[in-house]
Structures are given as C-alpha cells and as structure tokens.
Amino acid sequence: MKVLFAAAEVAPFSKVGGLADVMGSLPKYIEKKAEIAIFTPLHGSINKEKFDIKEYPDSEMWITFGNQGHKFKLHYCKLPDTKINVFFIENDWYFGCFKEVYPKYLDTRYEHERYVAFSLAVLEYAKALNFKADIVHVNDWHTAMIPMFIEANYKYDEFWNHAKTVFQIHNLAYQGIWHEDILDFANMRKDIVFNEWGLEHYGMVNWVKGAINYSDAILVVSPKYAQEILTPEFGEGMDYTLRMNQHKIHGILNGIDYSVFDPKKDKALVKNYDARSIKRKQENKKAVCEHFGLEYNPERPLIALISRLVDQKGIDLIRAEQYELMNMPADFVFLGSGAKAYEDLFIWLSNSTPNIRAEIGYNANLANLMYAGSDMFLMPSRFEPCGLSQLIAMHYGSLPVVRATGGLDDTVTGTPKEHANGFKFWRYNGWDMKEALYYAIGVYKNDAKGFEHMQKNAMTTDFSWKVSAEKYMNLYHELLK
16 A cells, blocks of 8 residues: 655654644554655755755656746655655745745735645656555645545546545644635636535635545544534534535544653653653753743642644633733743734733743743643643644643643543543633633642542553554555455
C-alpha cells in the first residue's frame, strides 16, 4: 500500500498547530505497514541546513494555472528517525518569500492561489516521482481541493483514477471560502464541481464542503467531535452537508509522540521524572516560578495555559473571570500569542497582580518546562476537535482542567476520583470554569494523596500513536476493499 500525505505544515520542519504534530508523528507509526510520501510547501521559515534538505535532481517543473506557467522545484529529506521521504515544494512567489507558515495580513485571494498552486504541484510531482498512491490523505482547507482535482481534472488519468481520498478535518472553523473566479484560476472543471453537491455554498466556493462531498472518507480527530459537527452548534454551517455524508465520517483520536514528549528524557526539564518519581516535578515548578518571576510556594498550585489566544480556546472566559483568577489561592502562568486584545489582557494581568504571569509568543523548551512544572493545565475551549496540549500535560503529570467538548471530553476523566486524570466542566461560561478551578485547587490543598493518585492515572494513561495508527490502517484497508 502506498499512502501520500499532503499538509500545509509538518513537524519538526514547520509547526504552528496540531496538524504539524499529526503529520510529523502518524507516518512514523505506519511506516512498517505502508510506503509513505509526505508533501508540504517549502516555507521560507524552514531551515534547510538544519534538516539537511536537498534539492531533488532535475526537479524543475512548469505547471500551468491562472493562464500562465509557474515554476516549481522539489526538495527532500527524511522524516527524523524514519526512512520516510518528505518532499518540499518550492515556489518563491507563493511560499519562499515568507518567514511564517501562515503570514498575517495576506490578501485572501492570494492565500487561495497559494494552496491551489501547492495542490496541483503535489499531484504533478507525485506523477513525476512515479509515486502511485493508493491512499491520498489530505488535511484541512489548504489541501481540500486535491480530491476535487482528482475527480474533475484527473478523472480519466490512469495514474490517479484508482486512488482513494481521505479528507481529515483538524478544525472545521477554517473552510477556505472565496468567489467562484478561483476555479478559473485553478483550471478546475466548474461544470462538475460548482453546485450544491460539490463545493458551492451560498454562491461561494467552499473547499472544505467540496472535500466533504468528493472524498471517499472523512476523518475527524476524536469520536466526540465526529458527533458534535453534525449539529448546528459545532457544524460551522457544514452540519447539513456532514449529515448527508455521515456514512463516511470516522472519529479517531490523535496520539502524542512519546519519543518527543517524555518527562524521563526531556532535555528542556531541570529534573527528569516519571510516574514513580512525581515529587521531582517540584524542581521544575521552582524553575518555572523563577522564569516568570513568581514566588515558589509548594502549598499553592501552579496552573499553566499554553495556547493560541483566540476565542476558540476559551480565552474570553479568562477575561470574564480575570478578577476571580487574581484572588484565587493559586498561581497562573500563560504562554501564547494571537488576538491583540487577548495579548494585551495577558500583559495587563501580568503587570497588575502578584499571582499571574504571561509571556507572549511561543518557545518549545519553555512550554515543555511549563508542562513539567505546573500542577494543573487550564484548557477551557469553546470547541476542541481533539487537543494535544491536554495529552502532553497529562503525560507530564499536570492535571488538565477542561471544558468537556470534543477530544477534551474523550480523553479527560473527571470522576470517580480513583479513575480520574483531570477535572471537567460542561457549560461554556466563566462561572463553571471558575468553579472547576476552585474544586481542583481544593483537591490539591486538602487531598494530597488523592491528587497524586490522579497524577499517576494521567501519566500512565496510554495516549501514544500506536493504538490510533492501527485505526488509520484499518480505515485505509477498508477503503481499498
């Protein structure tokens, strides 16, 4: 079996969100069962020297779209610790000129052009490499046009017409919506795809809708989210289309790569530990407090938040309860970036109260130290398709305090305490978040043995990719029957 993955970001080369982690981890766990190729743009932010990325010999190719030819080149390297080829598609006009994976303030039409270009290049370079994929696994709106290209433009191409397509939704909120003129730019058969059973949605092109309709299977990243997206509350306007394709939807939990996230070996930590030596976490707690300028106090829980600062992540609940947080018998450390209003809020909180500190931006080593040094991990998401942060936090013995939605509800057990690995609240409001925090703080202060038992539960729950990867392979085999 040959499996082709296409994604806008792949860890460790380019990472913004959970998509990169999935694309950098899942292939490792199916490598022995399938021949794999990963395609991703050669973003200007990718360090070619660091990862020994080389230009593929004689790879220059001209592809026509938008009424003109466009020049591409191909680069490649191995996914770390594997024999899997990662292919980087070079085009300076669309990707090489930016030092970010998702540049801010881009013209929306241009953003669509970028990923039309990338998707066409994936299909053409796979042919040039003679990588005749049985499964084409695409991710989010950036590569959602690939199933439509195969259906409309490559329908009678013997290289592609046998392939089965899998469309994976990591975040349904981003759908790739633009005017129908983008189809002319893409040379896509408008007569085939621009209709209500294709990619037309209220008179606009919607790449995600098209992929839902044209792919052979739809994957979402948790069983709970697979049910939630069928409802108007979580369907982001796609619930009707998803219900019509419900027979194709599969919910498989993401895993985490324990070779990357391992408190026993993590070099970012001051003191390594495991479930049998949880007390060593305190040395990391001291280091986090020192970094953020907080007074270390083992009697007060340290609660961390590492997140994009956007509404989806529940930051508006923190804003609503900011004065309660200031007066809680706990310390808070925040790390992230996003909406300017939320960045300003975190800076103000950091400067206004002795128990809250924030750092705007992202630092992987600091993030891992925060997972290790914190006692709890706050994740009050409005919706969360899967979530990786709570899985990492649990493996590091930081008990998650989460809103019970999507993958958070699937992975965090709140009761009974002997089986619990975290704390949950159900209704999306500041009051319930506050009450969950007070309850968690109470357990920490008044039931040390119970809290440590929950930590051990969290650290020993298996969220590795091994189980999830087996489910992916079962799906691939089912599609090829």
